Amino acid sequence: MKRLLFIMLILCLALPACRAAKPESTLEKVTLNLTYIPNVQFAPFYVAIEEGIFANHGLDVNLAYGNEADMVALVGSDHQQFMIASGEQVLLSRAQGLPVISVREWYQHYPIGVASLKSSHILEPADLRGKSIGLPGLFGASYIGFEALAGHAGLSDDDYELRSIGFTQVEALVTGQVDAVVVYLANEPVQLRARGYEINLLSVADSLSLVGNCLVTNEKSLSERTDLVRRMAVALDEALAATAADPDKAFEISRKYVENLEADDPIQKQVLLESIKLWRFEPEPAQSAVERWENMQGILLDLGLMAVRIDVREAFSDAFVE
Numbered sequence: 001m002k003r004l005l006f007i008m009l010i011l012c013l014a015l016p017a018c019r020a021a022k023p024e025s026t027l028e029k030v031t032l033n034l035t036y037i038p039n040v041q042f043a044p045f046y047v048a049i050e051e052g053i054f055a056n057h058g059l060d061v062n063l064a065y066g067n068e069a070d071m072v073a074l075v076g077s078d079h080q081q082f083m084i085a086s087g088e089q090v091l092l093s094r095a096q097g098l099p100v101i102s103v104r105e106w107y108q109h110y111p112i113g114v115a116s117l118k119s120s121h122i123l124e125p126a127d128l129r130g131k132s133i134g135l136p137g138l139f140g141a142s143y144i145g146f147e148a149l150a151g152h153a154g155l156s157d158d159d160y161e162l163r164s165i166g167f168t169q170v171e172a173l174v175t176g177q178v179d180a181v182v183v184y185l186a187n188e189p190v191q192l193r194a195r196g197y198e199i200n201l202l203s204v205a206d207s208l209s210l211v212g213n214c215l216v217t218n219e220k221s222l223s224e225r226t227d228l229v230r231r232m233a234v235a236l237d238e239a240l241a242a243t244a245a246d247p248d249k250a251f252e253i254s255r256k257y258v259e260n261l262e263a264d265d266p267i268q269k270q271v272l273l274e275s276i277k278l279w280r281f282e283p284e285p286a287q288s289a290v291e292r293w294e295n296m297q298g299i300l301l302d303l304g305l306m307a308v309r310i311d312v313r314e315a316f317s318d319a320f321v322e
Contacts, residue, residue: 087211112145
């Protein structure tokens with residue numbers, strides 16, 4: 001009920017802005033970098049463009065897709081101002097001297113989990129001992145999330161076998177190539193269930209609270225273009241609320257941006273609904289945020305991906321939380 005009231009409040013606040021949309025010629029052109037490829041999981045950004053949410057905040061936003069590491073370099077060097085990046089990427093980049101900073105968390109739950117067929121009887125993280133685990137590779141959120149889950153269960157690298165399988169988790173699992181696969185909670189589990197497979201799903205968020213995807217800018221933009229950053233953060237708030245309030249409309253809007261997305265695709269519609277469950281709609285206490293960032297830093301230090309501890313309070317700003 002609290003979440004629904006919050007969404008309704010955001011939408012009500014947005015209505016006056018809709019009536020006072022700024023002329024296109026006065027909009028500030030901004031590039032927002034999205035990792036991966038056009039996908040229904042990016043529906044809030046498509047909604048923000050098509051429903052005039054960005055425009056209401058004086059923004060003409062161009063969406064770009066590409067490699068997360070390349071994009072974080074562009075944003076960190078202030079060649080561009082905004083991107084969506086995972087929490088671990090923010091910390092890794094700051095440890096390497098790139099002054100990127102999260103200004104609005106998109107996900108409240110870390111979106112990674114481990115899926116297995118029900119017949120494997122993998123019911124808890126400790127059951128991964130002695131198993132073969134398929135994942136895209138030893139990089140990114142999938143790798144970080146799995147190691148966090150395994151480490152929290154007291155497992156070490158000697159207790160399981162990691163296999164790099166690319167983004168073939170569904171086929172690798174159902175053909176018996178591996179005992180379990182590392183997945184995005186809103187994606188591969190939906191595909192497996194749609195194909196009739198009964199699965200067990202272990203969510204990283206059930207064991208450890210970590211930082212997921214965020215709206216990221218750089219310190220120069222935060223200090224010198226504060227109003228621009230604020231407008232982007234508030235627009236994201238409104239876009240998330242609008243998408244959650246009418247996912248069917250958001251799905252239809254997404255078809256303009258996602259190639260071969262069919263109107264009657266039940267799998268991708270469910271992917272969107274499962275994605276919405278992961279998003280953050282309400283602000284959290286600052287101390288809680290610090291703890292999640294510290295948890296993430298601890299994992300990166302344990303894996304040797306970071307050599308020196310940094311002050312995580314400099315990695316994020318809650319100045320635009322409304």
